[in-house]
Amino acid sequence: MSEQLEPGVLMREISDLEGRIGELRQAAAMPEPDLRATLEAALVELELALAALRTMGTGRAGASGGTAAAEAERRVLRTVFQDAPVPLFLLDRDASVRRVNRQAATLLGTSPGYVSGKAFTVFCDLPTRAALRSQLAAVVRTGRRRRAEVRFLSRDKPVQAVVTLARVWIRGEPDPMVVAAATPAGGKLPAPEKPRPPEAEDEAVATVVHRMDVLATASELLLDEPVFNEQVAVRRCARLLAAELADWVLIDTVNMAAEPGGGGRAPDLRRQVVMGPGGERGEELAHLLENLDPAPGTLPQAVFTGRQGTLHPHVADLAMLGSLPDGSPVCGAIGATSVLSVPIDDGSHCLGAITITGSGEHGPFDLMDLGVVQRLGRYLGLVVRASRLYQRRAEVAASLQASLLPKVLPAIPGIEVDGRYLTATRGVEVGGDFYDVFETATGWGFVLGDVCGKGEEAAAVTATARHGVRLLSRWKSDPAEVLGMVNVALLSEDRFVTAVLAGMEVKDDGIRLTLSTAGHPPAIVIRQDGVIRTSAGGGVPLGLFDDFEPAVESIELNEGDTVFLHSDGVLDACDMMRERFGHERLMETLAAGATLPVRDLLLAVERTLLEFCDGDLSDDVSILALRVLPQTLN
Numbered sequence: 001m002s003e004q005l006e007p008g009v010l011m012r013e014i015s016d017l018e019g020r021i022g023e024l025r026q027a028a029a030m031p032e033p034d035l036r037a038t039l040e041a042a043l044v045e046l047e048l049a050l051a052a053l054r055t056m057g058t059g060r061a062g063a064s065g066g067t068a069a070a071e072a073e074r075r076v077l078r079t080v081f082q083d084a085p086v087p088l089f090l091l092d093r094d095a096s097v098r099r100v101n102r103q104a105a106t107l108l109g110t111s112p113g114y115v116s117g118k119a120f121t122v123f124c125d126l127p128t129r130a131a132l133r134s135q136l137a138a139v140v141r142t143g144r145r146r147r148a149e150v151r152f153l154s155r156d157k158p159v160q161a162v163v164t165l166a167r168v169w170i171r172g173e174p175d176p177m178v179v180a181a182a183t184p185a186g187g188k189l190p191a192p193e194k195p196r197p198p199e200a201e202d203e204a205v206a207t208v209v210h211r212m213d214v215l216a217t218a219s220e221l222l223l224d225e226p227v228f229n230e231q232v233a234v235r236r237c238a239r240l241l242a243a244e245l246a247d248w249v250l251i252d253t254v255n256m257a258a259e260p261g262g263g264g265r266a267p268d269l270r271r272q273v274v275m276g277p278g279g280e281r282g283e284e285l286a287h288l289l290e291n292l293d294p295a296p297g298t299l300p301q302a303v304f305t306g307r308q309g310t311l312h313p314h315v316a317d318l319a320m321l322g323s324l325p326d327g328s329p330v331c332g333a334i335g336a337t338s339v340l341s342v343p344i345d346d347g348s349h350c351l352g353a354i355t356i357t358g359s360g361e362h363g364p365f366d367l368m369d370l371g372v373v374q375r376l377g378r379y380l381g382l383v384v385r386a387s388r389l390y391q392r393r394a395e396v397a398a399s400l401q402a403s404l405l406p407k408v409l410p411a412i413p414g415i416e417v418d419g420r421y422l423t424a425t426r427g428v429e430v431g432g433d434f435y436d437v438f439e440t441a442t443g444w445g446f447v448l449g450d451v452c453g454k455g456e457e458a459a460a461v462t463a464t465a466r467h468g469v470r471l472l473s474r475w476k477s478d479p480a481e482v483l484g485m486v487n488v489a490l491l492s493e494d495r496f497v498t499a500v501l502a503g504m505e506v507k508d509d510g511i512r513l514t515l516s517t518a519g520h521p522p523a524i525v526i527r528q529d530g531v532i533r534t535s536a537g538g539g540v541p542l543g544l545f546d547d548f549e550p551a552v553e554s555i556e557l558n559e560g561d562t563v564f565l566h567s568d569g570v571l572d573a574c575d576m577m578r579e580r581f582g583h584e585r586l587m588e589t590l591a592a593g594a595t596l597p598v599r600d601l602l603l604a605v606e607r608t609l610l611e612f613c614d615g616d617l618s619d620d621v622s623i624l625a626l627r628v629l630p631q632t633l634n
Contacts, residue, residue: 109155
């Protein structure tokens with residue numbers, strides 16, 4: 001049967017041809033392409049183009065479907081379609097499924113209603129889709145029957161089959177249609193539906209148990225951290241999904257500065273984590289996807305905006321996840337034939353989207369998979385919210401803590417001085433440690449203290465103690481008298497303070513350091529010749545008693561001598577066996593670094609301390625050191 005190609009029909013043929021050629025190019029560029037099928041399809045397209053050129057200007061040979069053969073074909077189609085012993089698909093001219101019989105639905109592991117209306121090629125694996133579309137177009141155009149090898153994406157696993165394609169004319173239809181008859185590999189046709197055997201029921205139960213295990217594992221992974229960490233939680237979630245459910249996992253989130261609910265335009269999604277199958281090609285694609293934020297119109301963006309999970313068991317639009325920089329669709333590049341995406345929702349706001357893809361090797365995603373990933377998205381949303389609240393509190397605490405410490409220590413002629421502060425790794429409350437260096441009535445003052453407890457109330461006491469010492473030292477030269485006046489100011493507070501205040505004066509015969517200690521760890525003096533001594537220490541903490549009396553001691557300093565002050569967080573740091581760092585380890589560390597510059601000495605103490613406790617500090621740590629330079633006494 002031939003037909004004249006009128007101008008409108010010819011333009012449609014050319015447009016369809018351009019689309020199919022583009023799909024063939026994409027198929028050839030896919031990982032592990034079926035090049036033979038693609039080549040055969042390209043030859044078919046050349047035949048179609050030649051046929052179109054030859055029919056231009058010719059007359060119509062006959063009416064569509066008017067012959068006795070066509071009428072017989074319609075009768076056969078009506079009588080055998082539903083009860084035929086082979087899977088049959090009735091396709092429109094554009095390869096959309098108009099109807100399937102029971103055997104075809106069984107072959108795909110789904111219902112006839114689900115298949116109808118979808119493109120026939122979405123039920124086939126990606127490498128053969130473009131070639132199959134060309135074969136379908138050839139059947140419609142020429143009327144000659146054709147055979148094609150395909151892999152149907154069935155519910156449990158792909159099914160290799162040979163499909164025979166034949167054109168039919170149906171009365172009342174303006175265009176020809178195609179009947180596709182599928183023969184599974186080995187000639188084994190799907191068995192009629194029977195009651196599920198016990199082993200099938202066991203398999204269904206095992207599937208449900210596996211999904212529950214995934215959720216239980218997710219709960220453990222997300223809540224295992226003693227401190228909520230968004231990056232850790234997101235990566236753990238992606239790793240779990242990639243191991244248990246998906247080939248590829250994409251997790252996108254909104255940044256904290258642009259969370260929804262803050263007014264203005266909707267925040268943008270940013271790609272945070274990509275997990276794939278690995279290998280050289282997988283790593284290359286993962287790198288490309290990491291730098292590909294979800295664009296408007298893509299599935300993750302739509303799920304994020306609508307806050308509604310979406311399931312695509314059979315992917316028809318290969319660009320639903322966007323396109324790579326070279327223009328190729330993401331789904332085609334990663335072999336995604338089944339996709340689902342769910343919001344990361346904390347109950348109040350949508351914070352992002354989780355998207356997973358599968359290649360169909362284990363069947364398409366189903367509603368159970370959607371439900372599991374939706375629940376996981378809710379878990380992750382709660383963890384992300386907690387993490388961001390924790391981080392905000394940590395930032396506020398850090399800002400407040402920074403206000404209690406000097407931004408820059410003053411430069412003192414002839415004296416090398418430096419200080420370090422380490423925040424406790426547990427909790428986000430403001431610590432009570434402080435140190436300061438300032439001018440006094442007769443020279444320079446050095447103070448290091450520790451307020452009992454943490455939090456905003458402790459910070460207020462810290463500010464009172466630090467600034468009280470600094471202010472009073474402007475008029476009072478005796479450190480003991482300064483601490484006595486600060487003690488009076490702190491009696492109304494509910495917290496006590498330990499501190500050591502050192503007043504330094506340059507005398508004709510050298511430098512004298514007067515130490516006044518209020519229940520604080522004693523100062524350590526490192527002499528130039530390496531001898532290390534500990535001051536007497538003692539005294540009563542500030543803010544406890546009216547009859548306050550600190551311990552007082554005077555020390556003469558020579559060239560190269562170093563004075564080291566520290567909080568009890570240094571001594572109380574513990575290792576995994578709960579053994580304290582202690583005074584002796586501190587002395588050994590100071591002895592080993594005695595010849596180092598002051599800053600390097602403090603860094604050595606910090607490094608040794610963190611290695612000892614494996615970075616887990618239960619309390620804040622403050623250290624301060626000053627050294628007499630050689631030219632000071634000249």
